[in-house]
Amino acid sequence: MKEVKKPAFILVLTLIPLLTLTQATYPLTITKVETKDYTGVPKTSFRRGEIAVIETEVSAPAAYYYAQFPLDYLQIITLWHGPSMLGLLMTRTKISAGETKSFGGGIGIRLTDPIGTYGIEVYVWNGFPSEKGAAWTPLAPARTTSITVTG
Amino acid sequence: MKAKLLLTAAMFVVLLGLAQPTVTVTPATLTPGGIVTISIGGGASGEKCGIEIRDPFNNVVLAREITLTPTGTGSTSWQIPSTAGFGTYLVYVSCETSGAPATPASFRVTSLVGGEAVKDLSPLLLTAVTLFVLTAAAIVAVRKQKK
Structure with missing residues (x-):
């Protein structure tokens, strides 16, 4: 019984951080x-040639x-059409507890870009x-x- | 003793779960407009992985987050823009539980036409040889008739 105790203890010690990692919730929303x-x-709904303005808030x-x-973070906004990434906006900033920060920008839709549904x-x-x-x-x-x- | 072995095996499985993910990039070389696929394996079930691609000038050209499947795998594809620069692109991947490979993966973007244009002269040579053989045969035939 004694010889089982030690490996069991090590297993529990290994599992605790692993479970914590998988169960962790994120600090921001x-x-x-x-x-x-x-x-x-x-x-x-946008026409080609227009600018799509994307506004976000992080709390x-x-x-x-x-x-x-305060927590430093990197925020990324991407615009996709299938496997093509047609726009990328980024910012790095700091947020305090209880704070809400806004970030956004415009991405121009070129006249040569395809029509259809774009994912953000x-x-x-x-x-x-x-x-x-x-x-x-x-x-x-x-x-x-x-x-x-x-079109 | 049996219980001890079982526990050791369980620990081994847990440690294997913490192994670094593997990253595969296909194809290794492509031209602008081509689609590159980044595949991740050996990750933890359902974990999030960040993918970042840097162009030969160290600019971030792609940033994406994917969630791995229950078997710890996942992939994303990116169509190389027609205006993309030529050279080696580095693919950085990091996952929230299983970590990151020691070195970034890479792929090359090359121009549609080879660096040096080489004219293929083989059809011209073949035509010249055929004409020469036919002319020679005709001359021989005419000479034989005259005799």
Whole structure:
């Protein structure tokens, strides 16, 4: 019995951080992803030649046990049509506990771009994989939305 | 003793689960407009992985987050823009639980036409040889008739 105790203890010690890692919730939340025209009117259907303005909001909880605020983060907004990435917006900033930060920008839809449904993906990371290596992690669940591009 | 072996095996399985993910990029060389696929294997079930591609000038040209399947695999594809620069692109992948490979994967973007244009002269040579043989045969035939 004694010889079993030691490996069992090590197994439990190995499993605890692993379970914590898989169960961990993210410290930030993407609370808004909205598409607008350049005058600020919300819309989801655009014509080629127009600019799709994407506005987002990231919120931090007033108190969170697993992260220390203010928290540095990298926010990425991408525009996709199938496997083509047609736009990329990025920012790096800092957020305090209980704060909400806005970020957005316009992506021009070229006259040569295809018509159809475009996907918008929004990520909040602690940095780029090339910078963070194995310490890379998302800081908020990704959010997606879509727009339609007509002729 | 049996219980000890079982526990050791369980620990081994847990440690295997913490192994670094593997990244495969296909094809290794392509031209602008081509589609490159980045496949991740050996990750943890359902974990998130960040994918970043840097062009030969170190600009970020792709950033994407994917969720691995229950078997710890996943992939994404990217169509190389027609305006993409030529050279080696580096693919950085990092996953929230299983970590990152020690070195980035890579692929090459090359121009549609080879660096040096070489004219294929074989059809011209073949035509010249055929004409020469036919002319020679005709001359021989005419000479034989005269005799």
